[in-house]
Amino acid sequence: MRRTGRVRLSFTNVLVTVALFATLGGTSYAALRVSGKNIKDNTVGSTDVKNYTLMKKDFGKGLFESSAAAPLSSIGYEAERDSGPVDVAPGDYTTVATLNLPPGPYIVFGKADLSSTQLDSGRCQLQAGGKVDTSARGLRSNGTPEALNLQQAATLAGPGTITLSCKTTDGNWTATDSKILAVKVDFEQG
Numbered sequence: 001m002r003r004t005g006r007v008r009l010s011f012t013n014v015l016v017t018v019a020l021f022a023t024l025g026g027t028s029y030a031a032l033r034v035s036g037k038n039i040k041d042n043t044v045g046s047t048d049v050k051n052y053t054l055m056k057k058d059f060g061k062g063l064f065e066s067s068a069a070a071p072l073s074s075i076g077y078e079a080e081r082d083s084g085p086v087d088v089a090p091g092d093y094t095t096v097a098t099l100n101l102p103p104g105p106y107i108v109f110g111k112a113d114l115s116s117t118q119l120d121s122g123r124c125q126l127q128a129g130g131k132v133d134t135s136a137r138g139l140r141s142n143g144t145p146e147a148l149n150l151q152q153a154a155t156l157a158g159p160g161t162i163t164l165s166c167k168t169t170d171g172n173w174t175a176t177d178s179k180i181l182a183v184k185v186d187f188e189q190g
Contacts, residue, residue: 074186077101079162081178088173093125093165099180101162105155107185110164112178113145118171122148126180127163129154139168145176153185 079099088094096112110126116139125134135148148166164180166173 075184077182077184079180081175083174083176086174088168088175090120090168090170090172093123093167095163095165096124096175097164097178097180099162099182101156101160101182101184103156103158103160105153105185106182107153108151108162108183109181110150110162110179111147112164112166113147113176114139114166114168114173115143115145115176116141116168116171116173117143120171120173121169122146122166122173123168124148124150124164124166126150126152127165128152128182129156129160139171139173141171 077099079097081097085094085096097110106128108126108128110124110133112124114122114124114137116122119141120139121136122139123134123136125132131152131154133150133152135150137146137148139146150164154162162180162182164178166175
């Protein structure tokens with residue numbers, strides 16, 4: 001039977017109560033006493049800062065805008081081919097799409113959907129400024145198109161042509177939804 005009226009203190013109850021007050025008191029002390037002067041430079045990381053609490057005024061002047069920074073003048077070029085070539089025999093690479101570009105530095109992306117008449121291995125390559133990126137993928141025998149994606153950075157010293165070409169090892173193949181996208185990178189910064 002439980003006694004009413006008087007609570008009996010145990011060692012555990014006292015210890016937990018003391019620990020609770022020590023923890024709360026320590027946190028409050030740290031919140032009141034620790035400032036930017038107490039923290040060494042470069043010791044606070046992004047995990048130490050609460051999300052959405054930093055303001056523009058907390059950063060150095062000119063970090064978010066600068067009148068000295070040159071505006072970006074990037075430009076994009078694209079070549080598209082909805083279908084073709086069609087029913088190409090296996091063997092050497094066949095050109096699927098080309099894109100003519102003026103001189104300059106580019107980020108280039110290429111894509112072609114290949115389908116084959118039998119279980120096969122498809123390969124495509126993207127040639128730009130003396131560089132080649134190659135992509136390989138297995139093709140199904142039921143004629144389902146499979147995407148082959150390529151990308152690279154290239155600098156053209158003079159006017160040049162980007163070429164996307166493909167091949168298979170065993171069956172006749174068809175390309176659809178082929179694209180080359182080149183973005184001229186702005187490299188002259190303030």
